[in-house]
Amino acid sequence: MKKKNKIIIVDDEKSVRESIKMILKDYYDLSVFTKGDEILKxxxxxxxxxxxLDIKMPGISGIELLKKLKTIDEDIEIIMITGYGTLDSATEAMRNGASAYVNKPFSKNKLLEIIEEKIKKRGKNREKKKKLLDLENVKKSLEKKTKDFYYSTVDSLLAAINAKDGYTSIHSEQVARYASLILEECSSFVKLIPEEKNIFHYLVSLHDIGKIGIPERILSKDGKLDAKEWKIIQKHPDIGCSIVSPILNPMSILKNYMCIIQDHHEKYDGTGYPKGKKGNEIPLFACIISIADVYHAMRSDRPYRKALSKKETLKNLKEGRGTHFHPEILxxxxxxxxxCGD
Ligand SMILES: [Fe+2]
Structure with missing residues (x-):
């Protein structure tokens, strides 16, 4: 058996309540109240x-009640019952979200017709909302899948760096840690949400991904690089961008982070590589990574030299203020x- 639709009746006049009940009781599931306070409970x-809803009632008026009911259930269809001299109030009720009004005395057929029309309208509204909600959920699930795909791709790339060159892998992790700490201290002028900070950290750990394309004999050479080898090393930011851009470009927000890979070897005075950008041409993220990168490189044992002490490293960084590094960020x-403890 089909479930009956539910109707609420609020009217302080017993005769009106009874006549509405008589008309509707066979068709609907009724809840009857004599005043607004009762139903609000x-x-x-x-x-x-x-x-x-009756418009004129002792205590809370029909219009006030209408507003309160709509705040609790914005989809409920409200029909105002109006008597002589309350037409202005009926118009006001319509402005406040009532869907119709019926004048007393009302005919049985007219009342049933209006109620049926409003029940259908409510059904359609709810169906539309459900579809929108379903679409929203599909969108969220797609966004989550895209993010999961993005993070697993980054993980695969990190594994590729690790397989190619153990030092670059450890270096990348540490640079990401230092860069994230520095970024945190820049929070007064770089406002990022936690998700963006995560992306930053992940992408910094990929800043040297282009070294995948550099021959191993150059990466792990036990001595200083000659000019030709140095030229090859300088290609790693461009190689890195070509590896990562197919992942970043479809996610428009991530394009701003491409500089992490492209510009981390640029220098403030324009003597860096690959483009020789200078000053404010170098994006802030890249300025941060450049410092973190050099700090960790100096603090590490390399085939051609021992790690520098913390004191020496900091001294060297200070000497690069305004030449190698952005002065304020430094x-x-x-x-x-x-x-930072190490
Ligand atoms: Fe690099």
């Missing part, structure tokens, strides 16, 4: 499809690195 979303970074 128990009203909740989905309690009814349609509410019939000032922030030095405080972070002095206290």
């Amino acid at each position: 128990e009203f909740k979303e989905d309690m009814a499809d349609v509410a019939l 000032d922030i970074a030095l405080k972070v690195l002095e206290n």
Whole structure:
């Protein structure tokens, strides 16, 4: 048996309540109240499809009640019952979200016709909302899948660096850690949400991904690089971009992070590589990574030299203020690195 639609009736006049009940009782599941306060105690979303409210009632008025019911269930269809002299109020009720009004005395057929029309309208509205919600859920699930795919691709690339060159892998992880600490200290002028900070950390760990394309004999050469080898090494930012751009470009927000790979060897005075950008041409993310990168490189044992002490490393960084490094970012970074524990 089909479930009956639910109707709420609120009217202080017994004769009106009774006549509405007589008309509707065979067709609908009715809840009857004599005043607004009574229904407000128990009203909740989905309690009814349609509410019939008297406009003039002692205590809370029909219009006030209409507003309160709509705040609890915005889809409920509300029909105002109007008597002589309350037409202005009926118009006001319509402005406040009522869907119709019926004048007293009303005919049985007219009342049933209006109620049926409003029940259908509510059904359609709810169906539309459900479809929108379903679409929203599909969108969220697709976004999650894209993000999961992105992170697993980054993980695969990190594994590829590790397989190629153990030092670059450890170096990348450490640079990402230092760079994230420095970024955190830049929070007064770089506002990032946690998700963006995560992306930054992940992409910094890929800053040397282009070294996959550099011959191993150059990467692990036990001595200084000659000019030709140095030229080859300088290609790694461009190689890195060509590896990563198919992942980053479809996610438009990530394009801003491409500089992490492209510009991490640019220098403030324009003597860096690959493009020789200078000053404010170098994006802030790249300025941060450049410092973290050099710090970790100096603090590591390399085939051609021993690791520098922390004191020497910080001294060398300071000497690059305004030449190699962005001066203000370096000032922030030095405080972070002095206290970073390694
Ligand atoms: Fe690099």
